[in-house]
Amino acid sequence: MARSRSSGRWLAEHFNDDYVRQAQAKGWRSRAVFKLAEIQQRDRILQPGMIVVDLGAAPGGWSQYAAEQVAPNGQVIALDLLPMEPLPGVTFLQGDFTAAETWRRLQDEVGGRAVDVVLSDMAPNMSGNRSVDQPRAMLLAELALEAAENLLNENGCFLTKLFQGEGFEAFQKQVRRRFARVATCKPKASRARSREVYLLAQGFKR
Ligand SMILES: C[S@@+](CC[C@H](N)C(=O)[O-])C[C@H]1O[C@@H](n2cnc3c(N)ncnc32)[C@H](O)[C@@H]1O
Numbered sequence: 001m002a003r004s005r006s007s008g009r010w011l012a013e014h015f016n017d018d019y020v021r022q023a024q025a026k027g028w029r030s031r032a033v034f035k036l037a038e039i040q041q042r043d044r045i046l047q048p049g050m051i052v053v054d055l056g057a058a059p060g061g062w063s064q065y066a067a068e069q070v071a072p073n074g075q076v077i078a079l080d081l082l083p084m085e086p087l088p089g090v091t092f093l094q095g096d097f098t099a100a101e102t103w104r105r106l107q108d109e110v111g112g113r114a115v116d117v118v119l120s121d122m123a124p125n126m127s128g129n130r131s132v133d134q135p136r137a138m139l140l141a142e143l144a145l146e147a148a149e150n151l152l153n154e155n156g157c158f159l160t161k162l163f164q165g166e167g168f169e170a171f172q173k174q175v176r177r178r179f180a181r182v183a184t185c186k187p188k189a190s191r192a193r194s195r196e197v198y199l200l201a202q203g204f205k206r
Pocket residue numbers: 029030032033055056057058059060061062063079080081082095096097098121122123124125140
């Protein structure tokens with residue numbers, strides 16, 4: 001089947017991308033790992049022994065990196081709509097996080113343990129229509145925040161992907177009410193033309 005011009009452009013960009021080459025060379029599952037690594041090198045949010053929840057985890061770059069940082073004795077509980085190949089130190093749940101049933105399964109897996117960090121790199125399939133994509137992306141961020149508010153221990157940390165646009169400011173305000181320190185960042189590995197940024201919230205107030 002003939003590829004569309006835009007998917008051809010995406011593939012060319014993907015394979016020429018230095019982060020893709022570096023990820024392949026180092027055995028990381030995704031180029032996205034460099035976004036988390038940049039944040040970790042600056043803010044040290046992951047420490048040995050921590051329990052981490054990784055929402056929107058497939059194909060597994062963030063989980064792979066987080067599992068290394070929290071070893072030994074730490075654990076990553078990863079969740080995605082799509083299947084994911086097993087990783088050491090990572091328990092994986094497949095399900096749609098917008099479904100109440102998936103939230104119940106995640107709570108069961110956590111089993112009442114105090115979670116130190118909730119990560120969310122969830123993103124909807126982009127249609128290209130901003131009025132459709134933005135509310136879908138905001139819903140995923142809202143659900144990730146709700147999960148963080150339910151699971152995190154005192155002083156816990158929440159890192160989420162966000163897209164600049166409708167609802168962005170209100171979401172930041174909401175996060176500021178529950179966390180002592182909140183900052184947005186655009187890691188170098190995040191494509192300049194993408195509206196994607198990351199919100200890092202530290203010091204959860206229970
Ligand atoms: C940018 S990718 C995550 C990449 C990942 N951080 C890594 O390093 O490999 C976004 C993921 O969010 C997942 N996702 C989107 N909507 C979801 C939903 N409703 N429930 C669970 N996962 C979802 C997608 O399936 C996709 O795998």
